[in-house]
Amino acid sequence: MEKEKDPIQKPTTSLKRRTLLKALAGIPVLGVFSFEVIKKWSFEQKKKNRVIELLGLENLKAPIAVKSLSSKLGDPLRIGMIGFGSRGRQLSNGLGFMHPAEVEKRKKDNSLDGWLEQENLNVAMVGICDVFDLHAQNGLATAQNDIRPGGGTGLKLPVKRYRTYQDMLADSDIDAVMIATPDHHHAPITVEAVKAGKHVYCEKSVALSEDELNTVYNAVKNSNAVFQLGHQGPQNVIFRQAKEIIKKDILGKITLIETTTNRNTADGAWIRHLDANGNPKPGDEKSIDWLQWLGSRPYVPFSIDRYYSWTKWFDYDLGMISQLFSHDFDAVNQLLRIGIPKFAVSSGGIYYWKDNREIPDVLHCVFEYPDRDMTLIYSADLACSRDRGQVFMGHDASMELGESLSITVDYDSTRYKKKIEDGIIDTSGPMISIQPGSGKVDAVTSATEKYYVSRGLTTTSINGRQIDLTHLHIKEWIDCIRNGGIPSANIERAFEEGVACLMAHKSYLEHRRVEWDPVNRKIV
Amino acid sequence: MKQNINLIPLQKFVLIALRVLIGWHLLYEGISKLLISDWSSAGFLSESKWILKGFSGWIVSNAGVLNVVDFMNIWGLMAIGVGLIIGLFTRTVAISGTIMLLLYYLNNPPLIGLEYTLPSEGSYLIVSKTLIEAAALFALAVFPAGSFAGLDSIRRRFRFRNHKKEA
Incomplete structure (x- = not known):
């Protein structure tokens, strides 16, 4: 030991074996380390695979390719936009058109490239109809901007402003229309559009009364038009995975589904007529065709509040039921095909936003499906942002669905009893959790936008790219127009959803439980 | 820095043990991040509260x-x-590691008034395990920790031999 105490001071021509062995002492540590890493990794893989195999979800994470059907060569589909407010703008982005000002904004926040990679749908936005001059001009500027996905190809077709939607529908140069007006116009425009032979993409909700709903249903059924209702949520990859999980019956018997809304901002409560400084937004009787805006609704003097914050009044929509629950209903209906409920009961009130509104800001709706042994609940609060999500409650497991998906096995599950006892399944936390695009940072700014993101209603991650769900939903509609087929949010689904929403609304207004009469197709 | 300090075997053993233990920890921290597909420091960095x-x-x-x-x-x-x-290269890696750990520490130090959404394991006041690990690594850098049971001992020997040949 003493001899080799300091090798530095005694250089020799060859290394002594013992010195060499000492110098290499770290190598076996690395060997042990590698062995332990592999052991740990394979243990975790095995554990994960065991759960996945147990549930039959081996193929769940396979990437889903987007079919390219729309960018076929040929004449572009000529589209007219009816209503060009904020939703109209988003629809035009999904179609592949963007206002020059937004292009500049997106260049600054680095989100333009993602949009430019969107599939070119081979469409032309040739008509704009809006009762507000400013919105119509925005629409024209958007349609004429040649910065587009797939590279601008020059505008081959002229873009025209129509003063009324009737003028647009009468024009044979329009093949299809997208309706993004306040809700009270959806039904009459849809009916006239399909009668005029136009395909229709209509924002939710489809109708505000039973008569309207029946008229829309019959008109679409008696036409060759392709009809799509604006529920983009089911285009989410997560949603397709949820469908697979439902199909494989992993949750066991589902007896309760809870859907919720929690928002806590003025914008989220549809106070939208003021800008960030508290001043009224632009628009007056000179620039807005008020009588046309009112349509068939009772006359009231022009009000900038009504123009922007129309959701607050029952004349123009059904409040949270049509604006928010309709998305949730569609999601549940697409997953489970629940159809029209047998009974519905609603209750709520105006407890926080005590302004001039008619719609409740706290609301509960309960829908009974005795034939399916199941209840669907909608619970909403516009004055608290606590996140509750959407939960499908089964005897063996529950599934939470939103921008991500997680499944937690039930402690008292019958089917998984043995696995729980054997410690293969842990019920204290989610057994499966799917986070698309995890680790990616996305800029989401407004509180209302965050609500839609948390509900999985904005973008989806396909092959590592964030894709606008509205674009995918529009693409499905256009693919069906070009190649035949029935879109997912078709008139049958729209009718079922329309009835469910109208039942909840009627129950709220009449303070009683309402029932669906399937023979006479009437709410009683 | 002088290399030829005399240490008793127990002191050498303690240095070697500290070196290997910290090495083991940092190597696995790196590998575990490699094994997580899509791992990103974005979550940690966006939590940064103090001077960084x-x-x-x-x-x-x-x-x-x-x-x-x-x-x-x-x-x-x-x-x-x-x-x-x-x-x-014990001294180089020990100093690099110290800097790296200090950067982690400075991004979210447990100072009074700074609160983080990511939970931390343990309770800290100003001093955290990250800071202690940084200090321990720096101790390894100032002692000849690679000269005992490390490749640095023969690396230096080769260098010494080459110098002699040139002379």
Whole structure:
């Protein structure tokens, strides 16, 4: 030991074996380390695979390719936009058109490239109809901007402003229309559009009364038009995975589904007529065709509040039921095909936003499906942002669905009893959790936008790219127009959803439980 | 720094043990990040609260810079870990590791009034395990920790021999 105490001071021509062995002492540590890493990794893989195999979800994470059907060569589909407010703008982005000002904004926040990679749908936005001059001009500027996905190809077709939607529908140069007006116009425009032979993409909700709903249903059924209702949520990859999980019956018997809304901002409560400084937004009787805006609704003097914050009044929509629950209903209906409920009961009130509104800001709706042994609940609060999500409650497991998906096995599950006892399944936390695009940072700014993101209603991650769900939903509609087929949010689904929403609304207004009469197709 | 200090075997053993243990920890930190597909430092950096808040925010907002930081983090941790375990370039890797750990510490130090959404294991007041690990690594850098049971001992011997040949 003493001899080799300091090798530095005694250089020799060859290394002594013992010195060499000492110098290499770290190598076996690395060997042990590698062995332990592999052991740990394979243990975790095995554990994960065991759960996945147990549930039959081996193929769940396979990437889903987007079919390219729309960018076929040929004449572009000529589209007219009816209503060009904020939703109209988003629809035009999904179609592949963007206002020059937004292009500049997106260049600054680095989100333009993602949009430019969107599939070119081979469409032309040739008509704009809006009762507000400013919105119509925005629409024209958007349609004429040649910065587009797939590279601008020059505008081959002229873009025209129509003063009324009737003028647009009468024009044979329009093949299809997208309706993004306040809700009270959806039904009459849809009916006239399909009668005029136009395909229709209509924002939710489809109708505000039973008569309207029946008229829309019959008109679409008696036409060759392709009809799509604006529920983009089911285009989410997560949603397709949820469908697979439902199909494989992993949750066991589902007896309760809870859907919720929690928002806590003025914008989220549809106070939208003021800008960030508290001043009224632009628009007056000179620039807005008020009588046309009112349509068939009772006359009231022009009000900038009504123009922007129309959701607050029952004349123009059904409040949270049509604006928010309709998305949730569609999601549940697409997953489970629940159809029209047998009974519905609603209750709520105006407890926080005590302004001039008619719609409740706290609301509960309960829908009974005795034939399916199941209840669907909608619970909403516009004055608290606590996140509750959407939960499908089964005897063996529950599934939470939103921008991500997680499944937690039930402690008292019958089917998984043995696995729980054997410690293969842990019920204290989610057994499966799917986070698309995890680790990616996305800029989401407004509180209302965050609500839609948390509900999985904005973008989806396909092959590592964030894709606008509205674009995918529009693409499905256009693919069906070009190649035949029935879109997912078709008139049958729209009718079922329309009835469910109208039942909840009627129950709220009449303070009683309402029932669906399937023979006479009437709410009683 | 003088290399030929006389240490008793127990002192050498303690230095070697500390070197290998920290190496093991940092190497696995690097490998575990490598094994998580899509791992990113973005979550950690966007939590940054103190003097590095602005700098970390800049990293997160630049996808290219973030990728470089992620890459350097994973492979840097692994290189430092291996270097410490086998005792190769011990002083260099110990100093690099100290800087890296100090950067982690400075991004979210447990100071009074700074609160984080990511939970921490343990309870800290100003001093955290990260800071202690940084200090321990710096101790390894100032002692000839790679000269005992490390490749640095024969590396230096080769260098010494070459010098003699040149003379």
